[in-house]
Amino acid sequence: MNGLSPWAVSASAELAEASEALYQKQARDFNFTVYCTIDSVWISVSMLKGGSMAFRAAYSPGATLRVNQLRESGTGxxxxxxxxxxxxxxxxxxxxxxxxxxxxxSTVLKPEKDLFIPFWPRDIIATGKNGNAKHISGKVHASQVGTRSGMIYMSMTKPKSASVLYLQNLTALGDYCQQTETSAGDTVGGSWPEMGFSLPPTTKEPLQAGKEISISDAFVAFDTALPADEAAMVRQYLDLLARVYLLLPKPQTVYQPWPDILDKGLKDLLENAGCMSQVGDNAYFNAYVSDYETPPEIMVQLAVLLPLLDYVEWSGNELDIMQTIKKGLPQFFDKDICTIMRWLPAAEGKLKGEEEQKLPKVMDSWYLHHPLLNLSRLALKGDGVAKDLFLGSIDYAIKVAKHFNYKWPVFYKMDTLEVLKAETAEGKGGEKDVAGLYAHVMIQAWELTGQRRFLNEAEKAAKTLVGYGFEIFYQANNTAFSAGALLRLYKITGNELYLNLSYMCLAGIFKNVQLWDCNYGYGKNLPTFFALFPLNDAPYTAVYEEQEVFCALHDYLKHSHDVDILTSVRLLIAEYIRFLVNRAAYYYPSMLPEEMLEKEAKVGEVNKNLWIALEDLHDGWEKSGAVGQEVYGAGNAFGILPRHYFQIPNEDFYVFVDYPTSGFNAGKKKKVNFKVLGDDQLTCRLMLVKKGKEKLPDLKVAYKGEKEPVKGKSVKGGNIAYELKGNSAIEISWQ
Structure with a gap:
């Protein structure tokens, strides 16, 4: 028996008696019928296997709705x-x-009077025969948290009828939230059988009389299949999400001048005293600008060093700061425990314990593996010091993994392995995605040494991820690294379990994005569409996790070039990357108005004129920068430039593409070839960008094998922009 609200009981009774259909249409195995009851417009969807669901498109509480006009179109x-x-x-x-x-x-309301809305019922009721919702059953697999996508994904299990992905286009709610000073966060949810979207209650300001305002724009994808297991569930979720995404209104992106942004950020990183601290004979990056109280962390040093290395390899420039940081890395190694430490041992005395993890020899589980991963990357590029630190620490990492049976707590003591905090929240377990991050580290060790024991460790850890479903996501970058590691394990072993687990990690990523633009309050000052949250319950998006996910998803596509991965995965990854290249510039406080920045940061200070990214961007009614300016998020620009700006020998222009690409080949005959990744149902931007003051040469951009060139458009600065289909081969030639 399902518990129902009075509104659901009333609605079910009215639906059971509804007989006069205003509109009806059959689509595949689903029959759609529009009814108008006393106070609502319902779209009843009946299914071949006996189930039905009703979607409320309009509601007028305690009032009689009158149909003034009905007009049919070809599809509705x-x-x-x-x-x-x-x-x-x-x-x-x-x-x-x-x-x-x-x-x-979608629904637009023109209020007769200024209107307060203290309550609004949810817009989905799962119904059985004759509109009776009491004896049917179903499962909600995932739904909105905070200001993430207004999404709910569910299956009707009795009768076994269908799976449904519902997405409320919360961008359309911007004027409502602006007028009423409300937030679109936590507006989609509920429990079976009464679910969906509910307008945020108005308590401060009413809807204004006489002004049309959008109060709903819902997309619902249907599948007759019920997922038989976890693998089928995450595949279905990704496919349904991509299906809806193709129809979802998306904001326009704007070209951001990343070469200029990088130059400003590099100058401030190297010259601003607040970015570094001196300990003994070595200089180290601070975690936050002017954070001199916290000891140096090895994660921070490597989180900046690796993107700088990407930039140096791309540009050919040398940066002395890299040698400075590398020189200090061995100081993090503890010879008694035989591992790198989170906090610089020489400065551990500065820790005051104001936070759980800010104590000597306390390790946050992911903080051990993330630096090891970056050390392994340096080692595979031939860095001897990094190799010694990595291999010198690897047996400790294995010891910890075995001690915790590949299920890591949140905090533990490094010397005794005493658990200080077992779970992220009561009943939620520890840091679940660390097993995937550990597997990544072990694969790197296997590649570096050829020792089979490391590959065995990777497989042991990977298998413990089975059963986590959407709960796999603890921290965004680690979940993304896990996805890549599992894909690589699949390629090495041929075991499809690992491919499905990689999809599970990606499903966790895409559940935690914001597929809407927060265009109210301070949100009017920056794009937020497809932003990613760092933790599964974080109230803000964060630059460091986003830029690492961006790099990890690039790598995922690189490793999948010879794997027939889901079309939906290619589509969603490419679109996340495209929108990040557009959005990420707004993490810099220089891009934001003064009034939306917090005056005092939790850590260090915020300098609006400093091109060091803020850690945190919040909902439109909240100020940003409350945590601080994140030095370890400096990899933002250094990750984007090498992946999206292509240099051509002896030419004074870049080829910029905001989608991921592969196979960029610059020949000697003034011609380049490459492939744009993603999906051909969507488009991306290609820009020919001048480096200096000289005019661009006479260039031709064409799809490979086609004689007719793609038409370009001259834009500000003398550059030329083109719109290209995803998943296409491109050829550029010039005189």
């Missing part, structure tokens, strides 16, 4: 209705073009 209908509270315009559309039918219903 348009309704105009009125009641005592105002006039409603409802659009219903059923799209059958893709792999799964998608229902879209």
């Amino acid at each position: 209908c348009l309704l105009e209705l009125s009641s005592e509270i105002g006039v409603f315009k409802v659009s219903v559309d059923i799209n059958e073009d893709g792999s799964h039918p998608v229902l879209r219903y």
Whole structure:
């Protein structure tokens, strides 16, 4: 028996008696029928296997809705209705073009009077025969947390009818939130059988009379399949999400001048005294600008060093700061425990214990493996000191893994392995994705040494991830690294379990993004579409985790070039990367107005004129920069430039593409070839960018094998922009 609210009981009874259909359409195995009851417009969706769900497109509490106009279109209908509270315009559309039918219903309200909305019922009720919701059952696999996507993914299990992914386009709610000073966070949720979107309650400001305002824009994808296991569930989720994403209105991106941004950031990183501290004979990066109280952390040093190495290899420039940082790395090694330490041992005395982990020899589980991963990358590039530190610490990492049976707590003592904090929250377990990060480290050790024992460790850890589902996600960058490691394990072993686990990690990533633009309050000052949250319950997005996920997803596509991965995965990864290249510039406080920045940071200080990224960007009604300016997020620009700006020998321009690419080949005959990745149902930007003052040569951009060139558009600064399809081979030639 399902518990129901009074609104659901009333709605179920009205639906059971509804007989006059305003509109009806069959799409695949689903029948869509529009009804108008006393106070609501419902879209009832019946399924071949006996189940049904109802979606509320309009609601007028305690009032009689009157249909003033009904107009059918080729794929749906348009309704105009009125009641005592105002006039409603409802659009219903059923799209059958893709792999799964998608229902879209959107609603605009013109209030008759200034209107407060203290409560609004959710817009989905799972119903059985005759509209009775009592004896059906289902499962909610995932739903919105905070200001993440307004999403709910569920399956009707009795009767075994269908799986559904619902996505509320919260971008459309911007004017409502602006008028009423409300947030779109936590607006989609509920429990079976009463779920979906509920308008945020208004307590400060009312909706204004006489002004049309969007109050809903919902997309619902249907699949007759019920996932039989975890692997099927995450595959279905990714496929349904991509299906809806293709139809979702998306904001325009803007070209950001990353070469200029990098130059400013590099200058401030090297010259601003707040970015570094001296301990003994060595200089170290601070975690945050002007944070002199916290001892140096090895994670911070390597999180900046590796992106700098990417930049140096791309540009050919030498940076003395890299040698300075490398010189200090051996000081993190503890010869008694035989491992690198989180905190610089020579400065551990500065720790005051104001936070759980800020004590000598206390390790946050992922903090051990992340530096090891970066040391292994340096070692594989031939760095002898990094190799010694990595291999000198690897047996300690294995000892810890075995001690905890490949299920790591949050904090533990490095010398005794005493658990100081076992779970992230009561009943939630420890840092689940550390097993994948550990597997990544072990694969790196195997590549470096050829020793089979490391590969065996990677497989042992990977197998413990089975069963986590969407809960795999602890920290975004580590989950993304895990996805790449599992893909590599699949390629090494041929065991499809690891490929499915890599999809599970990616599903965790895409569950924790924001597929809407927060265009109210301070959110009007920056793009937020497709932003990624660092933790599964974090209230803000963060630069460091985002830029590392960005790099990890680039690597995922690189390793998948000879693997037939899901089309939905290629599509979603490419789009995340495209929007990050657009958004990431707004982590720099110089890009934001003064009034949206916190005056005092939790750690260090915030200098608006410093091109060091803020750690945190918040919901539109909250100021940003509360945590501080994140020195270890400085890899932002250094990661973007080498992956999206291609240099051509002896030419004075860059080829910029905001999608991931592969196979860039600059020949000697004034011609370059490469492949744009992603999906051909979507487009990306290619820009020919001048390095200096000289005009661009006469260039031709074409799809490989086609004679007709792609038309470009001259833009500011003398550059030329092109719109290209994803998943296409491109050829550029010039005189």
